[in-house]
Amino acid sequence: MSRFVIGLTGGIAAGKSEVSRRFEALGITVADADLAARAVVAPGSEGLARIAAHFGNEILLADGQLDRAALRARIFDSAQERQALEAITHPAIRQLLRQTCEQADGPYAIAAIPLLTEAGGRQQYPWLDRILVVDVPVAVQHARLMQRDGIDTALADRMIAAQASREARLGLADDVVVNDGHPDHLQAHVERLDRAYRALATR
Incomplete structure (x- = not known):
């Protein structure tokens, strides 16, 4: 049972999945x-x-x-319908994430929540003990998006603008991993955080 839970978040194309994989390789759920x-x-x-x-x-x-396409069409132009959908799904998602983390083996667990800032942060997820933000400069995010998705600069701008700002995400952070280089540079950061989280979880 893991009673110590880290919330992992970051903007689009920040490298959250890569950071998650490296924690999983260390035996963390x-x-x-x-x-x-x-x-x-x-x-x-x-x-x-x-x-x-x-x-x-x-x-x-x-x-x-x-x-999903039909549902998207229904909520696309209606804030009221979008809120109705979120009122059904968001509490269930939070409950399932918490359950999965608490049932995990190991000293701590991670809840990877891409839209943690947009979803209300600590107010909606009071059971997170710490928040780890995977951070990149907007220019790096922009370049990665264009390369990864094969999109033009205008669409990349819109996708980034649709999320919370970099400053808002960093405002939630207890810990930050800056992922603006080669993915292999992440390993030392992840191992250092893993040691810190294991120590905190046993206190």
Whole structure:
């Protein structure tokens, strides 16, 4: 049982997945918010039943799965409908992440939450003991996005602008990993943090 939980976050193309993989290689459980978001709307789940009750069965595919494109179309221009969806999914995602972390073997666990800042930070996740931000300068983020996704500069700008600012994320941080170089440079940072978290977890 891991009672010490680290929240891991960072902007798009910051390298959160790479940092997560390196913690996992050290034997640490990483609960992923993106996977939790899929799990809470899986066929047969209470979340999917509540979504169908609110939005109607037209947001379901023939095999009973969520029709994500249809749901996106419903909430795209409606803040009210988007909030209704979030009221169903966000508490379930938070609960599943916490459950996964608490049931993990090891001295501590990590909850990887890309949109932690946008989702309310510590107010919505009071059970996080520390927050680790993977940080990159916006110019590096921009270049990586263009290269990774094959997009133009205008779309990269919009994708970055759609998230919380770098300053807002850093305002939440207890710990920061600057990932503006080669991925291999992350290893020493991750190992140092792992030692620190193991020590804190046993206090």
